[in-house]
Amino acid sequence: xxxxxxxxxxxSYAEDQQIFPIRQDRIAMGVLLAVAFVVLPLAGNExxxxxxxxxxxxxxxxxxxxxxxxxxxxxxxxxxxxxxxxGAFMAYNFVLRMPWLGILPSxxxxxxxxxxxxxxxxxxxxxxKGFYLAVAxxxxxxxxxWAIQRIGWFTNYSSSGVITAQQVVILGVPFDTPARKYLFTxxxxxxxxLAAKNLMRSETGRAFMAVRDMDVAASVIxxxxxxxxxxxxxxxxxxxxxAGALHAFAYLGTVEPEAxxxxxxxxxxxxxxxxxxxxxxxxxxxxxxxTLFPIFLNLASDWLQNVTGIEIQHAVVSNxxxxxxxxxxxxxxxxxxxGLARLWQITKEKLxxxxxxx
Amino acid sequence: xxLSVENVSLAFGGVRALQEVSFDVQEHEVxxxxxxxxxxxxxxxxxxxxxxxxxxxxxxxxxxxFTDMESHRAAAMGIARTFQNIAxxxxxxxxxxxxxxxxxxxxCSFLHQALWLGPAKREELEHRRAVEEIIDFLxxxxxxxxxxxxxxxxxxKRVELGRALxxxxxxxxxxxxxAGMNLEEKQDMCRFILDVNEQFGTTIVxxxxxxxxxxxxxxxxxxxxYGRKIADGTPxxxxxxxxxxxxxxxxxx
Numbered sequence: 001x002x003x004x005x006x007x008x009x010x011x012s013y014a015e016d017q018q019i020f021p022i023r024q025d026r027i028a029m030g031v032l033l034a035v036a037f038v039v040l041p042l043a044g045n046e047x048x049x050x051x052x053x054x055x056x057x058x059x060x061x062x063x064x065x066x067x068x069x070x071x072x073x074x075x076x077x078x079x080x081x082x083x084x085x086x087g088a089f090m091a092y093n094f095v096l097r098m099p100w101l102g103i104l105p106s107x108x109x110x111x112x113x114x115x116x117x118x119x120x121x122x123x124x125x126x127x128x129k130g131f132y133l134a135v136a137x138x139x140x141x142x143x144x145x146w147a148i149q150r151i152g153w154f155t156n157y158s159s160s161g162v163i164t165a166q167q168v169v170i171l172g173v174p175f176d177t178p179a180r181k182y183l184f185t186x187x188x189x190x191x192x193x194l195a196a197k198n199l200m201r202s203e204t205g206r207a208f209m210a211v212r213d214m215d216v217a218a219s220v221i222x223x224x225x226x227x228x229x230x231x232x233x234x235x236x237x238x239x240x241x242x243a244g245a246l247h248a249f250a251y252l253g254t255v256e257p258e259a260x261x262x263x264x265x266x267x268x269x270x271x272x273x274x275x276x277x278x279x280x281x282x283x284x285x286x287x288x289x290x291t292l293f294p295i296f297l298n299l300a301s302d303w304l305q306n307v308t309g310i311e312i313q314h315a316v317v318s319n320x321x322x323x324x325x326x327x328x329x330x331x332x333x334x335x336x337x338x339g340l341a342r343l344w345q346i347t348k349e350k351l352x353x354x355x356x357x358x
Numbered sequence: 359x360x361l362s363v364e365n366v367s368l369a370f371g372g373v374r375a376l377q378e379v380s381f382d383v384q385e386h387e388v389x390x391x392x393x394x395x396x397x398x399x400x401x402x403x404x405x406x407x408x409x410x411x412x413x414x415x416x417x418x419x420x421x422x423x424f425t426d427m428e429s430h431r432a433a434a435m436g437i438a439r440t441f442q443n444i445a446x447x448x449x450x451x452x453x454x455x456x457x458x459x460x461x462x463x464x465x466c467s468f469l470h471q472a473l474w475l476g477p478a479k480r481e482e483l484e485h486r487r488a489v490e491e492i493i494d495f496l497x498x499x500x501x502x503x504x505x506x507x508x509x510x511x512x513x514x515k516r517v518e519l520g521r522a523l524x525x526x527x528x529x530x531x532x533x534x535x536x537a538g539m540n541l542e543e544k545q546d547m548c549r550f551i552l553d554v555n556e557q558f559g560t561t562i563v564x565x566x567x568x569x570x571x572x573x574x575x576x577x578x579x580x581x582x583x584y585g586r587k588i589a590d591g592t593p594x595x596x597x598x599x600x601x602x603x604x605x606x607x608x609x610x611x
Contacts, residue, residue, distance in 0.1 A: 202471035217445035222433030
């Protein structure tokens with residue numbers, strides 16, 4: 001009953017093209033941002049902020065990057081973790097070798113390095129599609145990790161191959177506590193998500209989707225295939241690169257190259273499968289689901305243990321997690337290929353008519 | 359003369375799809391290409407907008423001559439088309455589909471768009487206005503926010519015409535715009551084609567199997583059979599041409 005657009009008339013195209021054309025959505029988004037920016041840093045405990053919410057946001061940003069490439073532009077990639085690794089290690093090197101730059105420019109440069117790597121490994125997409133392209137990006141995954149492990153320069157010749165990310169200081173303010181790191185991450189992620197939304201609702205986004213849906217028709221109406229595909233790789237890798245830099249600086253602190261293994265690439269791919277391909281919201285929902293679900297499972301097993309008195313081993317719980325994820329991915333691929341975001345959209349469409357659907 | 363085709367030949371391996379085909383299209387006319395199945399009609403359109411590359415021959419469009427056309431260059435020169443089996447972007451809304459038709463007219467860089475700064479926003483709204491005019495023209499206001507994949511066939515055809523019109527083409531190529539439609543939908547589509555021709559002055563080349571439609575709306579007709587041109591003239595001349603009758607009905611051997 002509350003979710004109605006009755007009486008909200010739009011008298012200009014600008015009003016019709018807002019990100020949230022329905023007033024109730026705008027209010028909900030405002031509340032959500034207020035909670036994320038004000039309530040959570042004040043009320044959340046350190047464990048939640050540093051071990052759950054910060055990585056959740058970072059993975060959401062990486063998923064968003066992959067979503068731009070796979071969900072919007074239709075190019076399958078298994079190299080997400082590699083682009084994150086480029087971002088993480090290049091940010092470390094920029095801060096180390098050019099300390100006068102400052103953190104944010106270093107992050108942007110690191111993102112641009114990831115974008116450059118993305119463009120190079122995106123070149124095969126001009127000739128190959130789908131499954132074969134995924135294999136080509138797999139090469140990127142292995143090559144980047146190999147390079148970081150073998151070429152000493154990337155890790156500043158550290159004997160263990162592990163780097164320690166420098167402290168984030170912006171305009172003299174150190175972002176050292178979990179709450180501050182969380183706020184820093186949240187700000188970057190929120191701004192980049194807004195930029196992605198803007199991009200996807202304007203010409204660039206339409207060109208991506210056109211290439212995804214039917215590439216012959218796209219080139220016949222004048223969309224340049226090469227430029228569009230490479231731009232998708234560049235923007236996507238930029239997002240993944242910045243996510244990687246945040247991952248190193250605001251979450252892990254001490255980073256080994258193995259953190260960016262193929263498993264992470266798959267995890268992020270699962271996020272967009274479950275969350276929803278071709279949706280900004282879906283990236284966040286997917287990241288939230290994959291990060292929060294194991295915690296929920298642990299709580300549930302503890303509760304079950306207390307209630308029934310039967311001891312449940314941790315190994316069982318973690319195996320259960322893998323089984324349930326696998327089942328869910330198959331479920332989503334079959335039942336709702338557009339993921340949680342689509343379910344949310346259907347719910348909203350139903351709500352607009354509820355309780356009188358005629 | 360807006361377009362002329364001279365001695366174009368196209369072969370796929372041993373299959374000769376087009377052999378020495380020549381014809382011309384006058385400014386502002388409706389030109390039909392007809393012929394039995396496999397005559398090379400769609401191949402001809404694909405040559406005209408650069409999807410296929412002919413082995414020999416020349417194409418002259420608005421004074422520029424070329425043998426090899428790239429499809430996005432054809433689009434930039436003002437050639438738009440629709441496809442025989444609808445080639446819309448299924449995951450996008452009607453509005454977004456038609457907006458893609460204007461991609462060549464949009465100048466803002468992706469950085470502007472990402473920040474939704476003044477110029478990018480203004481450009482987007484300007485083009486939205488132009489697209490709304492096309493939506494009004496084609497009478498599809500009620501479905502502008504509907505994903506194209508959910509629409510019935512007849513409406514999809516209309517949206518595809520809208521996307522081609524959004525580019526404000528000089529030359530519009532229509533590949534069987536009325537295939538699979540019922541009588542009422544065909545009449546609507548005929549009306550739209552004639553209106554486009556009259557109101558916007560767009561030159562139209564169309565392929566169509568419905569002879570009644572072809573005879574009614576086209577100024578001149580080219581007839582192809584087995585990749586060769588067998589007749590060229592007004593609907594009246596073509597209708598009475600013995601070779602055309604033979605090609606369609608077959609001759610006793």
